[in-house]
Amino acid sequence: xxxxxxxxxxxxxxxxxxxxxxxxxxxxxxxxxxxxxxxxxxxxxxxxxxxxxxxxxxxxxxxxxxxxxxxxxxxxxxxxxxxxxxxxxxxxxxxxxxxxxxxxxxxxxxxxxxxxxxxxxxxxxxxxxxxxxxxxxxxxxxxxxxxxxxxxxxxxxxxxxxxxxxxxxxxxxxxxxxxxxxxxxxxxxxxxxxxxxxxxxxxxxxxxxxxxxxxxxxxxxxxxxxxxxxxxxxxxxxxxxxxxxxxxxxxxxxxxxxxxxxxxxxxxxxxxxxxxxxxxxxxxxxxxxxxxxxxxxxxxxxxxxxxxxxxxxxxxxxxxxxxxxxxxxxxxxxxxxxxxxxxxxxxxxxxxxxxxxxxxxxxxxxxxxxxxxxxxxxxxxxxxxxxxxxxxxxxxxxxxxx
Amino acid sequence: xxxxxxxxxxxxxxxxxxxxxxxxxxxxxxxxxxxxxxxxxxxxxxxxxxxxxxxxxxxxxxxxxxxxxxxxxxxxxxxxxxxxxxxxxxxxxxxxxxxxxxxxxxxxxxxxxxxxxxxxxxxxxxxxxxxxxxxxxxxxxxxxxxxxxxxxxxxxxxxxxxxxxxxx
Numbered sequence: 155x156x157x158x159x160x161x162x163x164x165x166x167x168x169x170x171x172x173x174x175x176x177x178x179x180x181x182x183x184x185x186x187x188x189x190x191x192x193x194x195x196x197x198x199x200x201x202x203x204x205x206x207x208x209x210x211x212x213x214x215x216x217x218x219x220x221x222x223x224x225x226x227x228x229x230x231x232x233x234x235x236x237x238x239x240x241x242x243x244x245x246x247x248x249x250x251x252x253x254x255x256x257x258x259x260x261x262x263x264x265x266x267x268x269x270x271x272x273x274x275x276x277x278x279x280x281x282x283x284x285x286x287x288x289x290x291x292x293x294x295x296x297x298x299x300x301x302x303x304x305x306x307x308x309x310x311x312x313x314x315x316x317x318x319x320x321x322x323x324x325x326x327x328x329x330x331x332x333x334x335x336x337x338x339x340x341x342x343x344x345x346x347x348x349x350x351x352x353x354x355x356x357x358x359x360x361x362x363x364x365x366x367x368x369x370x371x372x373x374x375x376x377x378x379x380x381x382x383x384x385x386x387x388x389x390x391x392x393x394x395x396x397x398x399x400x401x402x403x404x405x406x407x408x409x410x411x412x413x414x415x416x417x418x419x420x421x422x423x424x425x426x427x428x429x430x431x432x433x434x435x436x437x438x439x440x441x442x443x444x445x446x447x448x449x450x451x452x453x454x455x456x457x458x459x460x461x462x463x464x465x466x467x468x469x470x471x472x473x474x475x476x477x478x479x480x481x482x483x484x485x486x487x488x489x490x491x492x493x494x495x496x497x498x499x500x501x502x503x504x505x506x507x508x509x510x511x512x513x514x515x516x517x518x519x520x521x522x523x524x525x526x527x528x529x530x531x532x533x534x535x536x537x538x539x540x541x542x543x544x545x546x547x548x549x550x551x552x553x554x555x556x
Numbered sequence: 557x558x559x560x561x562x563x564x565x566x567x568x569x570x571x572x573x574x575x576x577x578x579x580x581x582x583x584x585x586x587x588x589x590x591x592x593x594x595x596x597x598x599x600x601x602x603x604x605x606x607x608x609x610x611x612x613x614x615x616x617x618x619x620x621x622x623x624x625x626x627x628x629x630x631x632x633x634x635x636x637x638x639x640x641x642x643x644x645x646x647x648x649x650x651x652x653x654x655x656x657x658x659x660x661x662x663x664x665x666x667x668x669x670x671x672x673x674x675x676x677x678x679x680x681x682x683x684x685x686x687x688x689x690x691x692x693x694x695x696x697x698x699x700x701x702x703x704x705x706x707x708x709x710x711x712x713x714x715x716x717x718x719x720x721x722x723x724x
Contacts, residue, residue, distance in 0.1 A: 159701065160700070161700030162700055164704040164707070165685065165699070170699070170700065173686050174697060202711055205711040206676070209664065209710055213578060214574060215587070216583060217573060217584060217586070220591070222562045226598065508600070509600055511602055513607075513608075527615055527619075528616065533615075
């Protein structure tokens with residue numbers, strides 16, 4: 155005979171049955187009215203629930219709470235300082251992340267044949283595996299239901315081979331940070347000469363509207379009409395493009411550009427999702443980089459770059475399949491890195507500015523785990539078809555840089 | 557649809573402090589972090605403020621646990637105001653007893669898996685099953701099972717620590 159499981163008993167006690175499918179909730183209620191055995195179990199679970207609540211109540215904090223007006227006044231008082239200094243630093247730090255991401259991708263691409271990490275290689279294949287074939291790129295997010303409480307109670311799929319070339323070198327990032335630091339430092343030197351000082355001078359004006367990341371919500375951010383923006387590749391962008399495109403396949407880039415344009419014309423609310431789920435632009439850097447030029451090259455002073463930043467983009471010791479910025483026009487919406495786990499599965503890391511709600515990302519696929527962490531002035535979202543405990547270990551490796 | 561932030565603040569702030577306190581075990585720090593979460597929310601005005609606030613609060617608490625994060629000026633200022641109202645009201649003996657009790661609860665909570673603990677604390681802070689599911693990645697139907705396991709384990713662990721203290 156069927157009996158109510160303990161989870162449903164607790165849902166009943168918590169007044170949460172209304173959050174279950176209606177038929178299931180009705181079935182539970184009807185059964186509890188007639189089954190003596192389940193009534194006994196319900197009494198036992200009620201005791202457990204009450205004990206737990208009492209224990210938690212023993213550690214209830216006693217604090218005075220400022221009034222909302224006090225809080226609001228404080229936020230207002232902070233606003234001028236934020237717009238003049240901290241917003242700029244906030245944007246700069248994200249711009250720095252983009253440069254680092256691009257630098258990482260560029261360096262790693264530079265170390266392997268184009269077939270390995272170009273759009274036709276591992277990066278593209280892994281990307282398809284992660285985002286494309288199981289879930290449609292434009293799949294809408296699951297509807298959000300936030301019902302009121304009632305008073306009841308009283309695929310994982312593996313990425314394709316790393317390279318079509320059997321003996322193609324494997325990029326191990328264990329050795330990458332030191333090289334990366336040197337290379338990116340060199341890139342930042344270029345920025346310092348060309349755009350960085352101008353950006354620093356701008357900082358004192360507090361007028362940074364129109365570049366970098368705003369403090370708006372994700373939808374507002376992505377709704378910015380980037381079609382009017384005609385960004386000119388800034389020095390660092392040009393520099394990277396020159397080097398990156400030297401080995402790029404033009405045909406693939408055209409295809410990716412078309413895909414990118416399609417994503418760009420999608421409804422604003424879906425742009426982030428499509429940008430995240432769509433295959434990487436050809437040669438990874440080219441398509442997005444030109445659009446990101448203003449937000450990167452002119453905004454990043456050398457002082458923003460630290461060893462910690464370099465190490466914190468990807469998990470050390472894992473092969474990097476792809477690193478690409480996510481954004482349109484001059485609007486930067488995040489950075490995405492793909493790495494191959496030792497099991498062969500793909501680890502996805504998405505770095506987002508604080509203003510972008512991680513819930514804007516595509517829904518998590520069945521069998522995948524996710525970690526969302528605030529890091530500095532932004533978010534890190536880690537996803538992989540592994541248990542959550544494994545993601546926590548990977549996060550610790552990423553943060554320790556080992 | 558515009559959000560009544562005054563209402564959100566009144567209905568959510570105490571829950572947020574309660575949630576954070578079981579993570580950082582410092583009432584004033586929990587309040588500081590809750591304030592920080594609200595300061596960010598007022599700047600960003602998320603569409604689902606309650607879920608957003610708890611997600612940010614959880615991340616702040618994780619950061620707090622991981623490293624001694626720098627105390628930001630605005631938090632210090634708010635804290636100083638509160639301290640001036642609370643000067644010298646705590647009895648040392650009562651404070652010690654309270655600390656011991658918190659220690660037992662903390663150890664009992666530490667006996668839970670991270671996911672079970674998170675679900676339980678979110679429930680205790682007034683989150684619905686749907687909100688807990690969204691926050692933890694569980695299916696709504698699995699939240700009850702998780703809470704049942706967490707509550708049972710918490711009661712067992714707390715009982716064991718109580719017995720150990722009595723035996724000492």
